[in-house]
Amino acid sequence: MAETLTKTELEHALFSAADSLRSKMDANEYKDYLLGIIFYKYLSDKLLYQVGELIEGRTDLSLEECQKIYSANYKDEDLLDELKETLMYLVEPKHTFTYIFEEINGEARTEDGNIKTFQISDLADAFNDIEGTSEEFEGLFQDVQLYSQKLGINAQKQTDTISEVIKAIGKLKLISADGKSDALGDAYEYLIGQFASETGKKAGEFYTPQKVSELLTKLTLVGKKYPEELTVYDPAMGSGSLLLNFKKYINDVGGKEDNVIYYGQEINISTYNLAKMNMILHGVASGNQHLRHGDTLDEDWPPISQTMFDAVVMNPPYSHNWSANKGFLQDPRFSPYGVLAPKSKADFAFLLHGFYHLKNTGTMAIVLPHGVLFRGAAEGKIRKKLLENGSIDAVIGLPANLFYNTSIPTVILVLKKNKEKRDVMFIDASKGFEKKKNQNELREEDIQKILETYEKREDVDRYAHLAKYDEIEENDFNLNIPRYVDTFVPEPPVDLKKVASDLHDTDVEIEKNQKELVGMLKELTSDNRDVMDGLDAIIKELEAELHE
Known part of the structure; x- marks a missing residue:
């Protein structure tokens, strides 16, 4: 078996594995097949390496060697109990990725020595093995529709298509024998981003561009130190990429990645399953992740008595419809503001939900459309109340066309509780980006400029302004950025x-x-x-x- 591939090699190899599916369906559909099968291989490989270490005490065995050991010892109840306790899942020897790969290549044998050929039902049984082991894995592969006619018009055609996908990744060493998969987690994130690029508007359901995620995460960590536990929450988590950025950057504030506790909720079941896979592939311990499939606005979660968060990050669907039922006026998330976000624009409903779950010492960063800065009626009243309380800490205008699901410019609102002053830092970062083929992208220098300006809270000519509360009040609590940051560049005087x-x-x-x-x-x-x-x-x- 080849050495574990680098992150870049994995990225290219995994994305090219989709070639056998691209001609049959669009990216929003074939991502489910490829991401699901990669995840299955990861689980299978991890189990086999674990078997090799438990039975032989070795971490230098190949997957093929571990497969033989597993087949020979599968009836050992102690082994199975140890595997289930350690990994939280099981898969039979005849359902491992390694065995199925051998079936496809004509190398697998039944117990009586006959050649075993691959059937699509073998992979379905493997998925059922894993999903049936524990609640944590329940329904994880439900979007990998193995009997879909898009794969082929009959069972043989479907088998042939899936065989091509499995062969394309069969020789990839996704993890090392000691179970480490650092490069795989990043490569999986890359794949999700590539699929988002191909799916365009549909990507808004599950993906926030990595640079925007990085900015949101780092904004919540400015000026903080977390040597102990850090609790983070994304009430509209998508594929979980926003949450996972805390794993990357916690070391920058004196913390440890094992001390990050993740909470996330997602209404789309397919995207929720993708987030679970993403967490596992990034090595997040099961005890550190608390993910829930549910409607964030209609049903508050988690219970406020259970936990409040050091950091809340969110990129919710913009101007989303919600029920806005009058009963929500009694909901503690919304009741302090006396009104509800409009039925056709749930932007402030998402904001107030996240803010409600924020610790008094925490920071929240949320991406929303510019309308939340100046729209009147109920939204104007909510905005005024937040400003009167000093809750809005910063308004950061982003470039247009950053997101796959919309080309409109967006804004980040940074919120805090119990601020000493009611001033607001305005930053117009709309000009700082790199133009790519389909989207604009924040550069590292753009992110650093925003963070440094936010932390210093000083005026920067044509870029930033620290507005006092009286100035905001004079503007009737309108937060439209041009009212505070003049980006006009005068023409030079004529001689x-x-x-x-x-x-x-x-x-x-x-x-x-x-x-x-x-x-x-x-x-x-x-x-x-x-x-x-x-x-x-x-x-x-x-x-x-x-x-x-």
């Missing part, structure tokens, strides 16, 4: 004397050229009387202009 001098020089040059032209015309001759009469007329006209 009239230089303009007059340039005009004079131009006139002199024109007169010189006309004289030369008259001289050349006088030298022209022709036997044609009409031509000569025409030339004489032109010469007289030019000479008259020169004498004026």
Whole structure:
């Protein structure tokens, strides 16, 4: 077996594995097959390596060697109990990825020595093995529709298509024998991003671009130290990429990635399952992840008595419809504001939900459309109340066309509780980006400039302004960024004397050229009387202009 691939090698190899599916369905569908089968291989490989270590005490065995050991010891109840306790799942030897890969290549044998050929039902049984082991894995593979006619018009065609996918990733060493998969987690994130790029507007259901995720995460960590536990929450978590950024950046604030406790909720069951896979592939311990499939606005979760959060991050669906039932006026998330977000625009409903779950010492960062800054009626009342309480800490305008599901410019609102002052830091970062083929993208220098400006809270010409509460009140609590940050660049003053001098020089040059032209015309001759009469007329006209 080859050495574990680097992150870049994995990225390219995994994405190219989708070739056998691209001609049959769009990216929003085939991502479920590829991501699901990669996840299955990861679980299978991890189990086999665990068997090799438990039975032989070795971490240098190949998957094929571990497969043989597992087949020989499968009836050992102690082994199975140990595996289930350690990994939380089981899969029979005849349902491991390694065995199925051997079936596809004609190398697998039944107990009586006959060649075992791969059938689509073998993979379905493998998925059932894993899903039936524990509640944590229940329904994880439900979007991998193995009997879909999009794979083929009959069972054999479906088997052939899936075989091609399995062969494409069969030789990839996704994890090392000691169970580490750091590169795989990042490569999986890359795959999700690539699928988001291909699916366009549908990507809004499950993916926040990585650079935006990085910015949101780092904004909540500015000025903080977390040597102990850090609790983070995303009430509209999608594929979980926003939450997983805390694993990347917790070391920057003195913390440890094992001390991050993740909470997330997602209404779309397919995306919820993707987030669970993403967490597992990034090595997040089961005790550190608390993910829930549910409607964040209609049913509050988690219970406020259970936990409040050091950081809340969110990129919810923009101007989303929600019930706005009058009963929510008694809901503690919304009741302090006296009104509800409009039924056709749930932006402030998402914001208030997240803010309600924030610790008094915590920070929240949420991406929303610019309308939340200036729309009136109920939204204006909610905004005014937040400003009166000093809850809005910063307003950061982002470039347009950052997201796959919309080209509109968006804004990040940073919120805190129990602030000493009610000032608001306005940052217009709409010009800082790199233009890519389909989307704009924040650069690392753009992110650092935003973070440094936010932390310093000082005016920056045509970029940032720290607005006092009185100034905001004078603007009737309208937070539209141009009211506070003037990005207009005046034209340089015109030097009239230089303009007059340039005009004079131009006139002199024109007169010189006309004289030369008259001289050349006088030298022209022709036997044609009409031509000569025409030339004489032109010469007289030019000479008259020169004498004026």
